[in-house]
Amino acid sequence: MQIDPGIAAVIIGAAVVTFLPRVLPLMLLSRMELPEWAMRWLHYVPVAVMAALVGQELLLQDGELALLHNPKLLAALPAVVVAIVTRSLLGTVVVGIAAMMLLRLWM
Amino acid sequence: MDNVRSEQAGASHQEEGFIQGVKDCVPTLLGYLSIGFAAGVIEKTAGLSLAEIALMSLVLYAGSAQFIAAGMISAGSAPAGIIVTIFFVNLRHLLLSAALSPYFRHLTPLRNMLIGGLLTDETFGVAIHKIADRLRLSERWMHGLNVTAYLNWFAANMAGAYFGQWIVNPDRLGLDFALPAMFIGLLALAMASRNKLALDLMVAAAAVIVAVGVGIAVSPSFGVIAAAVIAATIGMVLERCR
Numbered sequence: 538m539q540i541d542p543g544i545a546a547v548i549i550g551a552a553v554v555t556f557l558p559r560v561l562p563l564m565l566l567s568r569m570e571l572p573e574w575a576m577r578w579l580h581y582v583p584v585a586v587m588a589a590l591v592g593q594e595l596l597l598q599d600g601e602l603a604l605l606h607n608p609k610l611l612a613a614l615p616a617v618v619v620a621i622v623t624r625s626l627l628g629t630v631v632v633g634i635a636a637m638m639l640l641r642l643w644m
Numbered sequence: 645m646d647n648v649r650s651e652q653a654g655a656s657h658q659e660e661g662f663i664q665g666v667k668d669c670v671p672t673l674l675g676y677l678s679i680g681f682a683a684g685v686i687e688k689t690a691g692l693s694l695a696e697i698a699l700m701s702l703v704l705y706a707g708s709a710q711f712i713a714a715g716m717i718s719a720g721s722a723p724a725g726i727i728v729t730i731f732f733v734n735l736r737h738l739l740l741s742a743a744l745s746p747y748f749r750h751l752t753p754l755r756n757m758l759i760g761g762l763l764t765d766e767t768f769g770v771a772i773h774k775i776a777d778r779l780r781l782s783e784r785w786m787h788g789l790n791v792t793a794y795l796n797w798f799a800a801n802m803a804g805a806y807f808g809q810w811i812v813n814p815d816r817l818g819l820d821f822a823l824p825a826m827f828i829g830l831l832a833l834a835m836a837s838r839n840k841l842a843l844d845l846m847v848a849a850a851a852v853i854v855a856v857g858v859g860i861a862v863s864p865s866f867g868v869i870a871a872a873v874i875a876a877t878i879g880m881v882l883e884r885c886r
Binding site: 540541543544547548550551552554555556560561563565566571576577579580582587588589590591592596597601609612621626627628630631633634636637638639640 | 717854
């Protein structure tokens with residue numbers, strides 16, 4: 538039950554660089570009126586960010602494109618179906634983890 | 645002019661309180677409980693102590709960053725390298741925070757800082773869903789949402805860290821898929837909350853291509869930022885062309 542000073546420094550450093558992008562736009566942009574095109578642009582950001590994260594998680598392995606022998610891509614199939622049908626985060630995560638576990642047993 | 649109208653429309657809405665924010669957070673709790681649990685297990689098996697895991701979940705408070713930090717710490721990466729990587733991974737919050745800013749225009753910068761400090765993909769998703777027809781969000785409602793998600797995340801991390809003592813290989817249990825599955829669920833939620841499926845699918849496809857391409861050529865975290873900027877711009881331009 539202790540904290541290594543080096544690890545504490547990494548955690549606090551990471552926390553600071555995480556905190557700033559979280560708060561600065563809210564603090565600064567709320568002071569001014571954004572033009573209509575900027576609002577429209579911002580509306581596409583969540584879909585773009587999530588799709589980018591999904592794409593990298595599923596298609597990249599050790600910095601390279603992995604289309605074959607890729608258990609993550611296979612486990613994603615039932616997870617995507619559950620996500621679309623149920624729109625439940627819990628259902629998606631549980632089915633995804635279970636699919637991954639079964640794939641690791643068989644592969 | 646626009647400003648005046650939004651002030652009036654906002655005032656006519658009944659302000660929702662802290663407790664409603666807690667309630668609106670509930671549907672996401674179990675999903676994040678499982679991801680937080682997985683993060684706790686991975687952090688524990690990476691060699692972090694319970695106190696270090698507590699510190700990380702309380703001050704860093706970011707799912708993907710915690711998975712990455714655990715992996716890099718156990719791999720013995722340089723501290724500066726870990727911090728820079730996490731900076732780029734979490735730079736997407738800049739865009740989420742900017743997207744929420746129009747709805748908190750009625751607050752001072754200091755109070756906006758308190759809102760943004762606990763902003764996550766999850767609370768952003770719930771808040772964007774809530775916005776639907778209104779022009780501003782209630783501060784107390786947002787705190788209710790944020791604080792509930794924060795405490796749930798901490799509890800989940802600690803539970804995972806505790807049970808992680810007996811888990812030798814988390815990958816065999818499929819726990820390494822918790823994070824991608826969460827992103828899949830959040831993507832489905834983001835697309836379901838609006839009526840622009842065709843445009844959204846094009847934006848998503850563009851984002852995947854850029855994220856993977858730039859991810860291979862430069863670095864994965866830079867790939868996410870490039871994909872977000874380019875794909876959102878494509879969406880904005882296509883919408884205007886119609």
